[in-house]
Amino acid sequence: MGKRQLKFNSRTIHGGQAPDEAYGAVMPPIYQTSTYAQSTPGGHKGYEYSRSANPTRTALENSLASIENGNYGLAFGSGLAAIDAVIKLLSPGDEVISTSDLYGGSYRIFKKIFEKFGIVFHFVGMQDTEEIAKHISAKTKLIWLETPTNPMMNIIDIMSVSKLARKHKILLAVDNTFATPYLQLPMDLGADIVMHSATKYLGGHSDVVLGALVVKDKELAEQLYFIQNASGAVCGPMDSFLVLRGIKTLHVRMQRHCENGRAVAEYLANHPKIEKVFWPGFIDHPNHEVAKSQMKDFGGMISFVPKGGNFQDAIKIVEKLELFTLAESLGGVESLAGHPASMTHASIPKEEREKSGVVDALIRLSVGIEDKEDLIEDLRQAIG
Numbered sequence: 001m002g003k004r005q006l007k008f009n010s011r012t013i014h015g016g017q018a019p020d021e022a023y024g025a026v027m028p029p030i031y032q033t034s035t036y037a038q039s040t041p042g043g044h045k046g047y048e049y050s051r052s053a054n055p056t057r058t059a060l061e062n063s064l065a066s067i068e069n070g071n072y073g074l075a076f077g078s079g080l081a082a083i084d085a086v087i088k089l090l091s092p093g094d095e096v097i098s099t100s101d102l103y104g105g106s107y108r109i110f111k112k113i114f115e116k117f118g119i120v121f122h123f124v125g126m127q128d129t130e131e132i133a134k135h136i137s138a139k140t141k142l143i144w145l146e147t148p149t150n151p152m153m154n155i156i157d158i159m160s161v162s163k164l165a166r167k168h169k170i171l172l173a174v175d176n177t178f179a180t181p182y183l184q185l186p187m188d189l190g191a192d193i194v195m196h197s198a199t200k201y202l203g204g205h206s207d208v209v210l211g212a213l214v215v216k217d218k219e220l221a222e223q224l225y226f227i228q229n230a231s232g233a234v235c236g237p238m239d240s241f242l243v244l245r246g247i248k249t250l251h252v253r254m255q256r257h258c259e260n261g262r263a264v265a266e267y268l269a270n271h272p273k274i275e276k277v278f279w280p281g282f283i284d285h286p287n288h289e290v291a292k293s294q295m296k297d298f299g300g301m302i303s304f305v306p307k308g309g310n311f312q313d314a315i316k317i318v319e320k321l322e323l324f325t326l327a328e329s330l331g332g333v334e335s336l337a338g339h340p341a342s343m344t345h346a347s348i349p350k351e352e353r354e355k356s357g358v359v360d361a362l363i364r365l366s367v368g369i370e371d372k373e374d375l376i377e378d379l380r381q382a383i384g
Contacts, residue, residue, distance in 0.1 A: 008067070008182065009251040015066025016073075017059065028059035030241045052229050056237035060244045061212075064202075067181045067247065068194050070214035072221035074228050075240060079177065079197025080105050081233035082211030084113075086142070086173055086193060088227045092118030094141040099126045099156065101149040101356035104345035106175070112347075125356075127287050129160040136168055146175040147184075148291075151303045151340045151364040152357045153278040155287035158294055162190025171220075177201070177331070182254040184295045187216060200331030204246040204253055210235045212243075253333065256369040257300030263372040264365065264379065265302050273383050278303040278357075300367040301330065303340075306383070311360040314339060318363060323370065323378040330366035335375055338364045 006014060020029055031054055036047045047053050057075050064073030076082040083106060090096070098110065100123040110121045122135045126145055143165050147156040158174060165172040173193040174186035180201045186194050196202055196212040203210060215221045228234065235243075265279035280291040281298030291298060306313045318326050324337040328344060338344055341360045345353055367375065 011066050012063075012250045013248050016062030016064075028056050028241065028244065030237045031055045032237055050237070051232050051234055054234075054237050054240070056244075057235060057240040060235075060240040060247075063244055063247055064196075064198075064212050064214050067250070068176070068214040069181075069185050069187045070194065071216045071218070072214065072225075074213045074221075074224055075198070075235050075243070076211035076213070076228065077233045077235050077239075078209050079195065079199060079211035080109055082195050082197075082213050083109055083175075084233065085213065085224055085227045085231065086144075086195065087114050087119065088231065089171070089223060090114075090119050090141055093120075093139060095120040095122065095137060095139040096142045096144055097122045097124060097132055097135050097140060098144040099146055099149055099154075100124055100352075101152045101154055101358070102144075102146050103150045103175070103177075104340075104347045106144075106146075107345075108347040123352075125154075126156045126161070127154055129157060129164055132161060133164055136164075136170070140168065140170050142171045142173060144173050144175070146178065147294075148178045148280055148299065148301060150178060151278075151301075151338075151345065151362065153280050153285070153301060153303055155280050155285070155291040157287070157290045158184070158186050158189040158191060165192075166190065178299060178301050179295060180250060180254055182251055183258075183297055183299055187214065189294060192217065192220065198243045198246075199329065201254065201257075202247055202250060202331075203243045204250065204332060205242075206329065206332035206334065208239045208242040208246075210239050210243050253369055254297075254300075257367060258297040260369065260372045260375060261298065261300035261302060261367045264367050264375055267376050267379065268302070268304050271379075271383060273307050274304055275307045275309060276305045302365045302367060304363055304365070305359065305361050306363075309359060309361040311341075314361040314363050317382050320382040320384075321378055322381075323374055324365065324382075330364075332366070333369050335368035335370060336366040338366075340364050 038044045061073035171192045174191040175195045177197045194214045198210040198212045268274050269277045279302045324335045327336050
């Protein structure tokens with residue numbers, strides 16, 4: 001059976017992989033080298049210099065392509081380095097439509113770095129595809145979306161947006177960090193580019209920073225490989241090895257993240273001191289039916305607001321948590337809690353932030369794979 005025909009769980013372990021040619025190592029070795037011997041100028045075994053390519057990184061890039069149902073994978077030094085490469089496909093005067101509710105670092109690189117080079121960004125609510133259509137012009141070259149969004153857990157209909165993008169010959173890029181390919185496959189729904197902060201669920205153990213892109217189209221892949229090599233924001237072999245190892249358990253970890261996420265979301269929704277819980281698994285969640293159709297389950301990311309929406313109440317809760325660690329990031333085996341307004345989304349002006357629902361009292365949870373009873377008990381004592 002060809003590895004491309006394997007089901008998802010098998011692809012996380014075997015997709016794009018083969019025993020190492022030198023000694024048959026089952027796991028790709030960490031090729032901790034910057035350069036490679038040549039027999040004659042240009043005579044080498046496929047590798048010249050590790051910025052351009054490294055065997056450990058190649059193994060990871062092949063795995064990334066396999067699990068996202070793409071043809072080409074690219075690994076970067078961080079998720080933002082991957083985003084940087086995508087925006088470098090554009091030219092001054094080009095326009096980008098992005099979801100108004102997105103990761104603060106994405107907003108920052110768009111507004112503070114690329115806007116001054118003449119690229120125009122429009123931030124719009126994307127729950128209704130018609131809202132995106134209103135902002136399309138002859139200059140629109142890219143639609144950038146997250147689903148579920150960070151941190152409001154809004155759901156965007158990837159297939160609907162992809163039809164719109166195709167009609168206008170616009171590239172569609174999807175940040176699939178929150179869902180992972182275990183829950184949704186944007187390429188199967190029409191996306192041109194899938195991006196990951198592999199630091200999160202793909203790595204899964206809070207021990208590595210790495211970014212990824214996956215594409216199907218050869219010409220687009222070649223443009224991105226050129227940018228990757230020319231700009232040089234690549235990941236090292238040790239980081240590549242760690243993410244590749246993480247991917248091999250992605251399916252079993254995500255199953256538990258989803259189970260625990262559901263238990264925690266339901267607990268919070270029924271708590272008298274909690275005003276609102278944002279989790280796409282609820283029937284009354286906006287676009288729940290879209291989530292149900294394009295996702296296998298609803299994930300382990302949850303946001304909530306304490307009753308009264310008081311900033312100090314939110315701070316007290318996150319400070320009292322014991323099993324949930326107050327920290328940046330998400331997607332690790334351990335549960336984390338964050339305060340988006342002062343942490344992950346602090347780079348977004350308050351007025352802009354609050355328009356999309358990221359109020360000062362909002363708390364974001366990354367529900368890990370501990371025993372759900374222990375997580376619920378920790379929330380109980382912290383909320384009081």
